[in-house]
Structure formats: structure tokens, C-alpha cells
Amino acid sequence: MRNFKKYFLLILICSSCVSNKKEDSKNISILGYVRGLKDSTLVILKKSGNKQNIDSTYSLKEKFILNYRKLVIQEGLFYLTFYTKAGAELYSFNFWGGQPKNIVINGNFETKKNIKVIDSRVNNVLKKYRVVPNKYSNKIDELFDSNKNQKEKNLIFKKYMDTIKKDQINFLFKNPNTAFTLDEFFRFNEKISKDSILIFYNSLDDNLKASNNGELLKKQILSKRIKIGEMFRDFKAKDLNGNYKKLSDYKGEIIVLDFWAYWCKWCHVQNKEEFSYLNEKYKDDLVIISYSLDEEKDVWKKSTEKHSYKWENISNLLGVKDPVAFQYGVKLLPHSFLIDKNGVLQKEFIGYKKDSLIEKELEKLLNIN
Structure with missing residues (x-):
């Protein structure tokens, strides 16, 4: 009262x-x-x-x-x-x-x-979750104030970050039944086995299982991740005009399938330096498909216009929770795949470096010496 x-x-x-x-x-x-x-x-x-x-x-x-x-x-x-x-x-x-x-x-x-x-129970859980890394703060401060060389500091810092992530994952497993916990779980599911994901899913109440995030997690559990050398896994997504496009629409052509997001700086660098170049040089031999892992259409649209994505550009606006990204094992951005005319995944490229590895592999498919 x-x-x-x-x-x-x-x-x-x-x-x-x-x-x-x-x-x-x-x-x-x-x-x-x-x-x-x-x-x-x-x-x-x-x-x-x-x-x-x-x-x-x-x-x-x-x-x-x-x-x-x-x-x-x-x-x-x-x-x-x-x-x-x-x-x-x-x-x-x-x-x-x-x-x-x-x-x-x-x-x-x-x-x-x-x-x-x-x-608010969900916000009480969120507040406790936010302080999980705090017990390492003093040790991390001491590390960066120490006389160790930078390489050694970076290695130790990475160990702290890995430990913090483990603690955060343990927290999520101990507190599964909130909408925040379920949403946050998607940040880590690339580091968690499918059996453990199933355990987490089974610990959810019926309302959370029936939620959008619950349905997405179920799809991830049921999906099989694709491997290099296998046929591409078909999917459909919308372009900025609201038209559905399927990956299979482009079977018979060489495809670069690239996963990106507005917040990924190196995605935009790669777009400007590599994909714009490939799109111009191999426009008759190559289809580039940029798949956005954004969640808001306005954000996706503004980023597209700002960074000039002038080829196929699609999204389901599900962010890192997208089952398509999970099927293709997307962990870091940018993340690209080279697919041959038969629909077989030939190569995977994680991150971006200025020497265009994609072009070298593309030339092999085109029999360019």
C-alpha cells in the first residue's frame, strides 16, 4: 500500500x-x-x-x-x-x-x-548486470599504470576482457527470465555452444519464448551454420524501397555477400576503397550484395546515403540477432563471402585490409592470370 x-x-x-x-x-x-x-x-x-x-x-x-x-x-x-x-x-x-x-x-x-x-524487476537485473565488470576496474587501472610494455599490457587486458565476458554470460544464465537478459544474450551467442543456447532457451518462461527475441533464438537453435565449400543458404530481405530480394535471385553469377552496419567504421572504409573499386572494374562479372545488420530503417537509410552503397543493399532490420547472420557465422564486421556461379561458398573474409584479397580470389574464379 x-x-x-x-x-x-x-x-x-x-x-x-x-x-x-x-x-x-x-x-x-x-x-x-x-x-x-x-x-x-x-x-x-x-x-x-x-x-x-x-x-x-x-x-x-x-x-x-x-x-x-x-x-x-x-x-x-x-x-x-x-x-x-x-x-x-x-x-x-x-x-x-x-x-x-x-x-x-x-x-x-x-x-x-x-x-x-x-x-521494475527487469531494470533491477539490468542494474546488477552493469556492475559485473566493476570488480576488475582497479586491476585494469593498475595494469595501465604499470611499467609493462604495451604488447604485454594488451595481452593481459584481453584476458581481463575475456574473463568479464565469461562473468557476464554466467550472469545471464543465472537470470534468464527477463526481456533484457534475453536481448543481451544475443551479444554472446557466437561464443556459446548450441547445446548451451538450448539450455538457456529452455529456462525461459512461455511469454519470453513467444516473444520476437524468443522466436529468433529458437530459429538460431534450429538452424545449421554454413561452411566454406557448401551451397549458399538462401534467404530473403528487403531493400530500402521495401522490395523483397532473395540470394537465389542471383544464382548463376559470382556474388560478394557482405555483412555491415552503420556503426562499423571499417565497413564504410571497405565500401569506399574496395567494393566501389570492384563494382566498377568487374561490373559485368560480379554482383555485390550488402546485408545490413542495422535495426532502424532511418539509420540504415542515412548510412547508405552517406557512404554511397550503390549496389544491392538489403536488410531484415534484426541487428546482430538476425538468423541470417547466425547461419553464416557472422562474428565481426565487416564480414564477407565470395560465392561462385554454382552457388558454392568459396572464401570468407573477416575484417578489412587494404590489399584486396577478394580481388585475388575473384580473379581465380574468372580465370584471370
């Missing part, structure tokens, strides 16, 4: 503190009461993977209120970022949102560590 009164009072306070926010039954509200938050602090709401602001407001009397549309914004990771009047970033706070209910955030802006979403 006490929690209900606390909720009700906080909602009333926040709803009255910002006059330009209209109530709308189609909106979800984020209600903030943060001690020590100065008046006129700019608060911006964004969703992970999208640079566009969802909403913004200014704080007043240590309170703020933000809104997003129920039917437009999907469940996922959100960011609240606080700025001074001059535009300097003060603090960024992430939380799991998108559920069909209002969110209440409170805490102390001076300490910041205790800023949290009230009465």
Missing part, C-alpha cells in the same frame, strides 16, 4: 511540474524525481541503436516528464542523457523500457549511482 501511495504521489507531482506535456492515452510516460537535479537541465530520451531523439524536456524542481508512443516504440534499451544549458553532457542513464506502463525514475543526481527505475 505504501508503494502504491508513493507511486501515485510521484505521478501527480511530475504531471504537474511540466505544463507543456499533454496527457495522451496512447503515450507512455517516464516520470523522473531526481534529488539534486538543477532547474533547466535538458533531458533527452533515445532508444539504443537510433540517433534520433524520442522526446526531450527541461527539469523543474528536481522533476521531469517524457513521453513515447505505445504502438511506435518497441520494447528495448533506452537512454536518458542530461545536459547543461550550455549543452555539455552531465550524465547518461540506460534502462529497459517499451512495456505498456509508465516508468518512474528516482535517485540522487549528486551521487548518480542510485538513480534507478522504481519497482
Whole structure:
């Protein structure tokens, strides 16, 4: 009863503190009461993977209120970022949102560590997960302050990072039944055996199994990863005009299938230096298909326009959770495959170096000495 009164009072306070926010039954509200938050602090709401602001407001009397549309914004990771009047970033706070209910955030802006979403199991799990790496912070600081040479530091640092990832994976297995945990699991499933993925999947409740992410994980479990020397695995995805394209549409031609994303710097470098060159030189002998692992169409479109992807460019907008990427064993970006006219995967290229290995292998297929 006490929690209900606390909720009700906080909602009333926040709803009255910002006059330009209209109530709308189609909106979800984020209600903030943060001690020590100065008046006129700019608060911006964004969703992970999208640079566009969802909403913004200014704080007043240590309170703020933000809104997003129920039917437009999907469940996922959100960011609240606080700025001074001059535009300097003060603090960024992430939380799991998108559920069909209002969110209440409170805490102390001076300490910041205790800023949290009230009465939210999924966000309690997220908060605990975020501190998993902290126990290694002092050791990592000591490492970089030591007199060891840079190569030795890098090797030790990598070991710490590998240990942190193992701890994070263990945490996910111990806390499987939240939407955040399931979503985060996709970051690591390339490092986890299919048997272990099945154990994780079986630990989910029925609602999570029936969710979009649950269905994607099931598809990964049922899928078989392709190997070099095998026939390509067909798939379909949409181009930016909304037209479906299948890989099999191009059987009979030599194909470069390239996986990329807007956040991958080296993907854009490779696009500019290598694929543009190959597309021009071998335009009658080669089809380049860029498969985006972005999640937002606007982000994908802007990146395409900025970096001039002038060949086939498709996506299912599922990000790293895409079953197609899983089938093809995509771990790092850029990640490309050379497919011959018979549809057989001939070579795999992970990362990008300036000496064009793809062209050398392409010349072999074209019988160019």
C-alpha cells in the first residue's frame, strides 16, 4: 500500500511540474524525481541503436516528464542523457523500457549511482548486470599504470576482457527470465555452444519464448551454420524501397555477400576503397550484395546515403540477432563471402585490409592470370 501511495504521489507531482506535456492515452510516460537535479537541465530520451531523439524536456524542481508512443516504440534499451544549458553532457542513464506502463525514475543526481527505475524487476537485473565488470576496474587501472610494455599490457587486458565476458554470460544464465537478459544474450551467442543456447532457451518462461527475441533464438537453435565449400543458404530481405530480394535471385553469377552496419567504421572504409573499386572494374562479372545488420530503417537509410552503397543493399532490420547472420557465422564486421556461379561458398573474409584479397580470389574464379 505504501508503494502504491508513493507511486501515485510521484505521478501527480511530475504531471504537474511540466505544463507543456499533454496527457495522451496512447503515450507512455517516464516520470523522473531526481534529488539534486538543477532547474533547466535538458533531458533527452533515445532508444539504443537510433540517433534520433524520442522526446526531450527541461527539469523543474528536481522533476521531469517524457513521453513515447505505445504502438511506435518497441520494447528495448533506452537512454536518458542530461545536459547543461550550455549543452555539455552531465550524465547518461540506460534502462529497459517499451512495456505498456509508465516508468518512474528516482535517485540522487549528486551521487548518480542510485538513480534507478522504481519497482521494475527487469531494470533491477539490468542494474546488477552493469556492475559485473566493476570488480576488475582497479586491476585494469593498475595494469595501465604499470611499467609493462604495451604488447604485454594488451595481452593481459584481453584476458581481463575475456574473463568479464565469461562473468557476464554466467550472469545471464543465472537470470534468464527477463526481456533484457534475453536481448543481451544475443551479444554472446557466437561464443556459446548450441547445446548451451538450448539450455538457456529452455529456462525461459512461455511469454519470453513467444516473444520476437524468443522466436529468433529458437530459429538460431534450429538452424545449421554454413561452411566454406557448401551451397549458399538462401534467404530473403528487403531493400530500402521495401522490395523483397532473395540470394537465389542471383544464382548463376559470382556474388560478394557482405555483412555491415552503420556503426562499423571499417565497413564504410571497405565500401569506399574496395567494393566501389570492384563494382566498377568487374561490373559485368560480379554482383555485390550488402546485408545490413542495422535495426532502424532511418539509420540504415542515412548510412547508405552517406557512404554511397550503390549496389544491392538489403536488410531484415534484426541487428546482430538476425538468423541470417547466425547461419553464416557472422562474428565481426565487416564480414564477407565470395560465392561462385554454382552457388558454392568459396572464401570468407573477416575484417578489412587494404590489399584486396577478394580481388585475388575473384580473379581465380574468372580465370584471370
